[in-house]
Amino acid sequence: MARRSLLISGGEGQQMRGKLIVFEGVEGGGKTTQMQRVQVWLQSLTDAPVVMTREPGGTLLGQELRRLLLEYQEEEPIQDRAELLMYAADRAQHIEGFLKPLLYQGTIILCDRYTDSTIAYQGYGRGLDLSLIEQLNQIATQGLESDLTLWLDVDVEIGLARTRARGKIDRMEQANLAFHQRVQQGFQRLAEANPERIIKIDGTLNIDRVTEKIQLILSQKLIEWGLIL
Ligand SMILES: Nc1ncnc2c1ncn2[C@@H]1O[C@H](COP(=O)(O)OP(=O)(O)O)[C@@H](O)[C@H]1O
Numbered sequence: 001m002a003r004r005s006l007l008i009s010g011g012e013g014q015q016m017r018g019k020l021i022v023f024e025g026v027e028g029g030g031k032t033t034q035m036q037r038v039q040v041w042l043q044s045l046t047d048a049p050v051v052m053t054r055e056p057g058g059t060l061l062g063q064e065l066r067r068l069l070l071e072y073q074e075e076e077p078i079q080d081r082a083e084l085l086m087y088a089a090d091r092a093q094h095i096e097g098f099l100k101p102l103l104y105q106g107t108i109i110l111c112d113r114y115t116d117s118t119i120a121y122q123g124y125g126r127g128l129d130l131s132l133i134e135q136l137n138q139i140a141t142q143g144l145e146s147d148l149t150l151w152l153d154v155d156v157e158i159g160l161a162r163t164r165a166r167g168k169i170d171r172m173e174q175a176n177l178a179f180h181q182r183v184q185q186g187f188q189r190l191a192e193a194n195p196e197r198i199i200k201i202d203g204t205l206n207i208d209r210v211t212e213k214i215q216l217i218l219s220q221k222l223i224e225w226g227l228i229l
């Protein structure tokens with residue numbers, strides 16, 4: 001495949017020339033593992049910078065919010081609506097201070113979780129009103145949607161077993177199985193409702209097979225976007 005600079009295919013001025021590729025799914029689906037592999041592979045194909053980031057935690061403020069959101073403490077449980085607003089604050093900061101400037105420069109961004117996680121976890125998982133979450137996502141993102149979302153689908157039990165094997169589990173991972181199953185159902189519904197944007201990948205395959213599948217999907221997208229010939 002021939003490389004092509006993203007800067008050539010983009011327009012002038014304030015046009016967003018980069019691409020936002022999001023990795024989603026329940027805990028332990030393999031997002032982090034695959035993103036690292038995809039970053040190296042994609043960077044070998046294009047002159048455009050390929051950058052990895054995550055929500056929560058893609059900015060300095062976000063790192064603080066991530067700590068508060070994921071640290072387990074019994075004294076004063078975080079209320080569901082406070083949790084929702086903290087994820088939204090992380091996203092607003094991330095988009096304005098990090099994602100948008102890079103997208104204007106033509107960067108390809110690989111982002112670990114985005115708006116669908118809020119719908120799945122706070123909406124389906126916690127049971128907060130979906131239209132309220134959509135409004136909040138709109139406020140935080142100012143309408144910035146992912147160009148492509150790769151949903152690494154694994155059974156909740158498999159994913160949680162993987163994260164437990166990895167070590168200490170965080171506040172969200174400690175939520176009960178029924179919560180995580182509702183989250184999973186959320187991702188399923190989102191994928192059904194957005195077949196163009198969200199592509200499901202079987203995350204139970206071995207690591208190399210998952211990488212191959214992602215590479216195949218991304219190769220087609222890069223051609224479609226005019227980033228490789
Ligand atoms: N396809 C896979 N098969 C088996 N284990 C995997 C697979 N993908 C990732 N893992 C392992 O599962 C754990 C969680 O993976 P990780 O990439 O951190 O997932 P996530 O970021 O989605 O939570 C890690 O220990 C990782 O090595």
Ligand SMILES: Cc1cn([C@H]2C[C@H](O)[C@@H](COP(=O)(O)OP(=O)(O)O)O2)c(=O)[nH]c1=O
Pocket residue numbers: 026027028031032054055056087112113114115117118119121122163172173
């Ligand atoms: C972005 C986002 C994440 N989350 C949760 C999902 C995860 O449990 C946690 C942190 O995500 P993440 O770092 O992806 O955890 P892991 O790599 O272990 O899967 O935050 C929400 O509940 N709502 C959101 O909007």
